[in-house]
Amino acid sequence: MKQQHFNQPIEECDLSLSSLFKHLTPEEVEKIILEKTQSSYKKGTYIYHEGNRITGCYLVMSGILKIFKTGIDGKEQIIRFAKPFDIIGFRSVLSGELACTTAKTLEDSTLCYIPQESLFYLVKNNGNFSLELLQLSCRELGEANEYITDIAQKTVRERLAEILIHLKENFGLDGDNVLQISLTREELANIVGTATESVIRLLSEFKSDNVIEINGRKIKLLNYKALVKIANFN
């Protein structure tokens, strides 16, 4: 399992680290470097809000963000997370729609703002770039379809186990098998699509069954096989 370190501040926004931007020509890189703006944000900062028009997208250089929609009674539904070298906000920019989600930092983060003009320029002039971006959005669409099916058909218990697996795959474990992302119970509930209390009860069950160990927000995976079994992949 490869270790992942997200929190080192990155001095210069190195576009070649992003699988999306690494196909740019040197001239394009030059152009984008001039047009982008890199900024740091404290944990808990909103980057953009659902319903607002956004004027560009962001490349995550360090930190983690949650991307969510606000549903009934203000309850958040977390759609996905963004980690270094993920790009956020491009959906709304490209579709020309208002932001359909809100983005908020879960840790201190550094983002590289890319104005929409730059993005459109690349899409129109670099076939490889637009293909890459198209592939990215198509993959995200595939994941969204998966998510829909899971939420519609699986029990809360199964979904919670599945989310823990996803979190492991996306953010990794530290040397002690502890998930490298720290979420509140409420946030876990807002991914799974359930009540906070249900998450708490299910986590305790997993704990009694020796599948996980809990220490505050640290979740240690004790029995990955069991977790996979609970998740009931078909």
Place this chain on the structure above:
Amino acid sequence: MKQQHFNQPIEECDLSLSSLFKHLTPEEVEKIILEKTQSSYKKGTYIYHEGNRITGCYLVMSGILKIFKTGIDGKEQIIRFAKPFDIIGFRSVLSGELACTTAKTLEDSTLCYIPQESLFYLVKNNGNFSLELLQLSCRELGEANEYITDIAQKTVRERLAEILIHLKENFGLDGDNVLQISLTREELANIVGTATESVIRLLSEFKSDNVIEINGRKIKLLNYKALVKIANFN
């Protein structure tokens, strides 16, 4: 409300009717016309299967298809429908992944097969086309996010009302306010993400409340306002 007629067979595959293909240059149109293949399919035909590799995408010329994933115990989760001038299968082609859904005709349909080479050619060489396609997939992504939030947070009752509204918006009503798409109770359940019996019970409730009228698979909308209220848009 504009009337929609889907069932007229179309003699020649006219690409200009599709918002996606209308931006092609005359040379590109010529090229695609040569490379595409138009075919008709009986109701109930599978166009492609989840898990298979597909070699091109399809432009719907006439008919309606359901696009679904197969979840737990083979239960279908309908992700969306496709109607004339919708394009299906492009997600898997572009992302290079296996099909993540199955496509099946709900009526006799005519489809225009466009091989992946043609699609890639257009994406790489026509910036407007790739932008248009990018916008399409971004819009679909937005809809998927919406769907996720709804399924995660709304009750079955609310979702069923919402689906009826969606069906009205996408397929229209006939002169007698009857939904222009005919679905089994099970299919309705597979959109909403619930049990068939629940759909039946809720439809009868809507009927007792004079919100709809039911005649077999014909669903007549009697009180649209009430339906919107039940759907509980926030």
Place this chain on the structure above:
DNA sequence: CGAACCCTTGAGATCCTTCAATCCATGTGG
């Protein structure tokens, strides 16, 4: 040392599913 925030637990309510039985329309083979 409050205040704010998060976590936990219990109890009751409720929504929804599951299972089982029946009905009905349609189609098919004898």
Place this chain on the structure above:
DNA sequence: CCACATGGATTGAAGGATCTCAAGGGTTCG
């Protein structure tokens, strides 16, 4: 033409998963 099979629609009853509400405990931080 009848008997039967098939697939969908319907209804009832029972059980279970999950939510809501309420209360209490712990931690952090100004």
